[in-house]
Amino acid sequence: MSVEDDLARPWWRRWLLNRFVLVPATLVIVAMAWNAWVFTHNHGVIAGRVVDASGAPVEGAEVKLWVFNFTTFVEKASTRTRSDGSFEFTSNPSHNIQLSAEKAGVGRSRIPVRLYFQSEDITLRRPLQLSDAAEEGK
16 A cells, blocks of 8 residues: 555544554453453352262252462351252352362362452352262272
């Protein structure tokens, strides 16, 4: 494209297609979209399921929410699983957490969960799978 062609375009089009306008405008749009997504997904809801070693749902397992507190993880909340093995926490204040599940006679499990921002809503993709600690040592 020659200089004459560029000058033949309307001034507003030259201004809008300038890299000094396009790059900051793109950054502003991305930041606004990210903030809108965070605003609609920051209720602190954590949902998931607990299953046994064979993949069957575990009813009545105790699930604990552990929140990172500077140097260690501290238990923040606890709940029991429903008949389908599902559980839900509605008060997660952190972005660096762990979940543990345990049921006598079935086993236990503990997993780290790293979130992108505080109070992010999440549904675990994989269930917490309980396994007997004595079996793990074999």
